[in-house]
Amino acid sequence: KRRDTMKAKLGMSPIAWWNDDLKELSDDVSLEECLRQSRSAGFTGMEKGRRFPESAAEMLPILKKADVTLCGGWFSGTIVNESVAANKQRIQPMIDLFKQVNAPCIVYGEVGRSIQGDRSKPLAIKPKLASDEMKSYGLRMTEFAEWVESQGMPLVYHHHMAAVVETEPEIDSFMNHSGIS
Numbered sequence: 001k002r003r004d005t006m007k008a009k010l011g012m013s014p015i016a017w018w019n020d021d022l023k024e025l026s027d028d029v030s031l032e033e034c035l036r037q038s039r040s041a042g043f044t045g046m047e048k049g050r051r052f053p054e055s056a057a058e059m060l061p062i063l064k065k066a067d068v069t070l071c072g073g074w075f076s077g078t079i080v081n082e083s084v085a086a087n088k089q090r091i092q093p094m095i096d097l098f099k100q101v102n103a104p105c106i107v108y109g110e111v112g113r114s115i116q117g118d119r120s121k122p123l124a125i126k127p128k129l130a131s132d133e134m135k136s137y138g139l140r141m142t143e144f145a146e147w148v149e150s151q152g153m154p155l156v157y158h159h160h161m162a163a164v165v166e167t168e169p170e171i172d173s174f175m176n177h178s179g180i181s
Helices: 031-040 056-066 084-100 131-150 168-176
Strands: 045-048 069-077 106-110 155-157
Touching (some): 031 056, 056 069, 069 084, 106 131, 131 155, 131 168
Parallel strands (some): 045 069, 069 106
């Protein structure tokens, strides 16, 4: 009996070409050049970055010409220090756009309280959440993730350097206090 095989698809982040936090880095690389180089390296998907258009009508022809798809994109969330409602309002246009271009997910990165991008602060002073704060954060993230997914868009969580969920113990605590799996 013949077994069907699934071919893996590889996606890439535009951070390999330009930096969204430190905009002065790599300003000489266009979106089209980024997509061309990534496709020639064998990647079939690209995460959304700051040089991508904000409408499906503009984005889809660029992706089609490069023979890549939008494989996700970073949402700078602030659930740790702002309301779930404020984050829902900010992410809604991204949900709408990602559904229009058939992106498979949105990547949530917590930037509230983060020292990321602040060159004056050493990583040793990154923010940390007490146990009760992590529990509250996990519950709010669960509420937010369930709402995003009810809109028809999967949400994935990206732990990140200099954020409130970075280290293995922080990841474990976050997972224990959230409905995210």
